[in-house]
Amino acid sequence: MDQKRLFLAIAISIAILIGFQYLMPRPPHPVPAQDVATTAAPATPGNAPASQPPAGAAVSGAIPAQAAATAVPREVPRLKIAGTRVQGSISLLGARLDDLVLRDYRETIEPNSPLVRLLEPRADPQPYFVQFGWTAAGDAKVAVPTDDTLWSASGELAASKPLTLSWDNGQGQVFELVFSLDDNYMFTVQQRVRNTGAEAVTLYPWSRIRRDYTPVTAGYYILHEGMIGVLDGRLKETKYSDAKSEGAKNNGIALTAAATGGWAGITDKYWLTALVPDQASKQTASFRYIDLPGGSYQVDFLGQEPLVVAPGAAAASSTRLFAGAKEVHLLDRYESQDGIPSFDKAVDFGWFYFLTKPIFYALDWLNHHLHNFGLAILVFTVFVKGLFFPLANKSYRSMSKMKLLGPKMTALREQYKEDPAKLQSAMMALYKGEKVNPASGCLPMLIQIPVFFSLYKVIFVTIEMRQAPFFGWIHDLSSVDPTNVFNLFGLIPFDPAAFSPMLHLGAWPLIMGITMFLQQKLNPPPPDPVQAKVFQFMPVIFTFMLAHFPAGLVIYWSWNNLLTIGQQWLIMRQTSLSKPSLARG
Known part of the structure; x- marks a missing residue:
């Protein structure tokens, strides 16, 4: 009997060794730049097919196609972002939030190391940006903003200083994007439409996070990097490789879910970019892979309930955007104060969550x-x-x-x-x-x-x-x-x-x-x-x-x-x- 028990002890020890070798990191290799929010794997963006509304969604519009990267000039009008913990700029061409640097974090332990860059313009090697817009319902001829729209605005975005971008379509509708920023990493974007035309217009607001390259991930079995969200109370995770394989089977859609509220975005080891719609609104969330050279990944929300704007009236919808470091206490605070469900799950605490977080x-x-x-x-x-x-x-x-x-x-x-x-x-x-x-x-x-x-x-x-x-x-x-x-x-x-x-x-x-x-x-x-x-x-x-x-x-x-x-x-x-x-x- 003692022989059996000793053999059991050896088997347990070997199982522990093999298990840790499988679950834990592979041997070290040069630290990928993804650890500093961008990677060293360049990609060439191209045309993206128009996003189609998911099956079952009560919408008649779609998130529009992304214009070719060659059409995006490097020098575009920009407005400064001067937050307490972030800095960067918003492109007035297409109203893209595509330039964001974290002021509290550096790439390495060296004191003069560059600050961590989270978002990057489309004209740069690793495009990563956030965009908000509208889609006209059905056969409506309402002109809505596109990627080539040049918005009007002045000033800068700061923690106590909102910024309003506006565009007049010349048909009686004025579109506005009102950006505000708290003292940390949470943006609030209000999408407003004022209708001075003779007829009512019906619009579907949307928001998206777009990464037009395939990042170099850390490659650990116990760490999720890729698309993530909590939709209808359930955690959804899709790796980049899975998004590509699933998207190939379903016209680019790796995952789609109709949900009320929730949140979704793209996560790295330490950084998160996530959209948080109004928690009372019905949305269709999608994880997408777009077949471009180098790969392109998109997380988006499309409103299921349209904005019907009567003549002489205005309508608005609101979405929050988290773009920053996954600090546990900060995520907990947003979860409790703003009602964002299970926001702390952006940190991959794993199967032993009940032990890991305490x-x-x-x-x-x-x-x-x-x-x-x-x-x-x-x-x-x-x-x-x-x-x-x-x-x-x-x-x-x-x-x-x-x-x-x-x-x-x-x-x-x-x-x-x-x-x-x-x-x-x-x-x-x-x-x-x-x-x-x-x-x-x-x-x-x-x-x-x-x-x-x-x-x-x-x-x-x-x-x-x-x-x-x-x-x-x-x-x-x-x-x-x-x-x-x-x-x-x-x-x-x-x-x-x-x-x-x-x-x-x-x-x-x-x-x-x-x-x-x-x-x-x-x-x-x-x-x-x-x-x-x-x-x-x-x-x-x-x-x-x-x-x-x-x-x-x-x-x-x-x-x-x-x-x-x-x-x-x-x-x-x-x-x-x-x-x-x-x-x-």
Whole structure:
């Protein structure tokens, strides 16, 4: 029976290793520019087919086609955006919000590094923009604004200073876009129509986010990057590759849903661009792929209820736009104050949401008081150890007894080496008599797996951990340890990881491996020599595996090992003093 349990322990360890290798990041490669909101994969925009209303939508209009990129001049009239946390400009040609920079975030940890750019004009290599407009119902001959419309406006958009763009179609209708901006990343866009004509007009307002290139994603299994939304209370996620394959089957439409309220947009690892319609309005949301060189992706809302503007009257609809960093507390505030459903799901907290988000809150609270996320991780680890202290104590006491039983087990194996059945029976009787559970050593590892995984998610996906320093050479807890033993920690001026990712092994992963080795020495060795050798290799395997994990997670594991070593040593000392008969046999 003890052989089966030990084999079970080996199987669990291997499953953990394989599982993390599958779920966790691949070996490091040059950091894609997507981490700074744009990527290094240029695309050439082209003509987009006209968007068709989704099946079942109670509309007779459609979101119009996008004009060819060659028709867009580089120099166009613009109005400045001077927000508290964003800056950029709005193009008066087509009324596109296509130039937006985040003032609080830089591309790298260098103080003079460029600010993160979120939106980019269509004339640039990586077009990414937001646009609002109207579609005339049915066969109506109402002239509506197009991509070539030159809007009129003056001034600038600031946190306390709205901006109004207007256009007169010459038929008695004046279209207006009123932009306002809060102190963070939320725009509000009011689409107004004033009708001075002789007849009523019927219009369908729409809004869209357009990315006219395929970004280089981080490529992690546990991170969603692409189209995202919460529609009718359900989270919808579509990766870029899935949008392309699904769009090819359905005239470019990867997903469509009729919903009341909700939100939808395009998410990167740390950044989000999302449309938030009036939560009481009925909309048709669509995720689209447009077959252009380099790929084009669009998330749009089309109103199901038309604006009917009588002669001499006016009508308006309102949409909000979030364009900025996915700060957890900020998303929570928008969710609670503005009624945006499940807005925090823009952060990919994953399957263990019920653990991951509370862990983030705990770390963020500790960081607020300690002013260092690394110290917050250390204190949090002590708290977790204290939480599981009674259960771990029971397990470690059983393991200590197992180690003291070593001489008796050796004697039994020698006595019954020709009769495995009797050996198993004798060992089970020994375990029962001494009240020892040979599988108890697996318990501490199994307990910490959900915490480990949730902590990894927090470190990896939350922008609060991005570029958060620790001490010494760790300047970013969300990145791998930058040191490398294979170039003598920088003394040799070359990067061995350029030849193979396996040739990157930092100082903290080495510390982790040593602590894991020391902890293993405190555990009772497996009775079988082959099994013992397998376990001896586990610290080496985990050392190389965690070399590609964020430094914050490796620091957590190392500190957790040190605390466990202290706890086990104390328990083993108490057990050896209180149970001397175990060793004598």
